[in-house]
Ligand SMILES: Cc1ncc(C[n+]2csc(CCOP(=O)(O)OP(=O)(O)O)c2C)c(N)n1
């Protein structure tokens with residue numbers, strides 16, 4: 209059996225999933241529903257011109273962030289790329305602060321300074337939200353280095369796209385992670401495309417998959433389909449155990465699919481680099497939310513009625529977040545030059561010494 | 568003269584140069600099958616195929632370096648950075664390799680490469696995607712850099728850049744791609760190192776490059792309409808080499824100057840110009856040189872605030888009024 213086939217088997221009985229209470233299972237479902245509803249709404253708001261810049265949607269990939277993040281404890285950390293709304297909500301950031309950030313409001317998680325691609329919540333061990341492809345991957349190694357340096361048992365989940373694996377920074381980070389035994393887990397969210405480019409056209413890799421490149425660095429790796437949240441949890445837990453017990457890195461390649469275009473403006477995502485039929489097939493076969501709902505209903509954990517309530521609650525939560533964002537103020541003009549230098553903001557001696565700004 | 572978008576003018580420049588010289592090829596992320604993230608290379612892959620128009624993986628250090636290497640052997644790569652902001656991933660190739668190889672080889676090697684793409688703020692894409700590194704590039708002897716403000720200049724400068732035997736870095740602007748200007752028909756070349764007086768005037772000079780030229784022209788219209796003041800607008804077009812004479816002559820004529828750019832102030836293009844003007848035209852200045860640039864902070868996302876951060880016509884008018 210290949211890794212992929214093995215992974216296709218049900219992981220419901222794996223200890224990490226069997227130990228979940230009914231409430232916890234419903235929590236996983238609820239989080240995926242909340243993420244999807246949040247993003248569906250952001251898309252329509254974007255189309256009304258209330259959000260600027262880019263909007264990279266995670267719809268179709270929800271089980272990855274929710275499954276992986278659900279395994280983390282207080283000393284574990286998360287960092288990701290620009291497709292970050294799912295991870296942000298999964299780590300517990302509020303819809304209000306996330307929505308307000310998209311509106312560029314002062315009440316946003318980054319005070320309206322970062323936008324969609326740059327969410328941060330260090331209080332939730334969430335270190336961004338990074339706009340430059342693979343720019344976060346050495347940072348992930350750095351977070352793991354800091355844990356190890358401080359002798360804190362913990363693991364770092366560093367998410368990246370399948371296109372990001374071709375950046376030099378990622379390869380340098382892999383070497384460091386292996387050389388120095390860093391407890392970092394690189395989660396390649398393989399949705400098949402980097403913008404309008406399929407893997408075949410962008411990536412030379414061993415037969416086993418993208419993650420098999422790990423062997424060149426002596427790093428453990430795994431590849432599995434990500435639509436089933438139980439599979440995501442079971443396979444990620446093995447990597448977390450490795451980080452905790454051996455302080456060793458892992459590369460996970462998780463096969464997934466994005467339903468929307470790369471960003472909102474993506475002229476060719478339905479009849480260019482991929483087809484409508486392909487998208488529809490993925491939606492019917494591999495939708496993480498529909499799948500998990502079916503499983504939970506079969507397990508007798510969730511009733512159709514309750515699922516509707518969860519949907520309705522998510523919709524209400526998003527609607528309130530929109531209202532919150534709409535009613536929030538924009539930042540003051542003076543905010544433009546705040547948060548540039550710590551020393552200046554904190555009015556320290558260092559911040560008062562020398563000229564820091566030149567307008 | 569036909570009107571063309573800035574985007575189409577660039578596209579025409581690529582077609583013409585691809586047909587003119589078999590060493591010219593285009594490479595970058597999404598430039599071929601996707602027609603370019605901003606559609607600047609639309610239709611070129613269909614027309615010229617994989618050999619001349621090449622999609623690269625997301626590996627800026629790798630493919631930009633590859634372009635520099637290929638240029639050492641005499642090819643004329645035209646490399647697209649989807650955003651100039653992504654150049655920072657490839658800085659060693661851009662600065663250390665392309666910038667120094669000729670010098671360090673004692674002139675044995677040269678790099679006829681073009682590296683191009685948009686470099687601008689104003690589209691709410693946040694600090695990581697809004698860099699304007701023309702000053703970094705101009706700070707590197709061995710490199711040339713230009714920032715066209717109109718479709719005609721975009722075409723003429725691009726064609727010249729491709730034929731130039733040194734590395735030329737062309738910084739475009741996503742906000743200008745869809746704008747139209749008249750573009751001369753037939754062979755149209757704009758030399759590097761030649762500024763263009765986009766508006767004649769006698770009372771004050773605005774020196775600008777890139778989209779700041781458009782801002783300066785709007786400011787000049789306001790000053791004329793409201794106060795009858797005639798501002799001259801000098802479009803640098805090329806930053807290095809720099810047309811010092813046109814700048815100095817304009818200052819000598821108007822005796823007042825405002826330097827306008829969308830870059831940050833510290834060590835910006837305006838800083839070099841100010842130094843040059845006070846040194847070479849000190850006696851002609853009737854007032855201190857004024858500078859207008861972006862507010863000195865990383866690019867803010869918040870859409871209304873980003874507007875404030877970038878220079879507006881009102882900012883240029885206000886700077887002019889200080890010295891009128
Ligand atoms: C250094 C750099 N190069 C290019 C880009 C533009 N860009 C943003 S996302 C992207 C595609 C990335 O694809 P992948 O890593 O597969 O992630 P996905 O978008 O599929 O989640 C590109 C080319 C960028 N942001 N940074």
Ligand SMILES: [Mg+2]
Nearest residue numbers: 369370401402
């Ligand atoms: Mg991808």
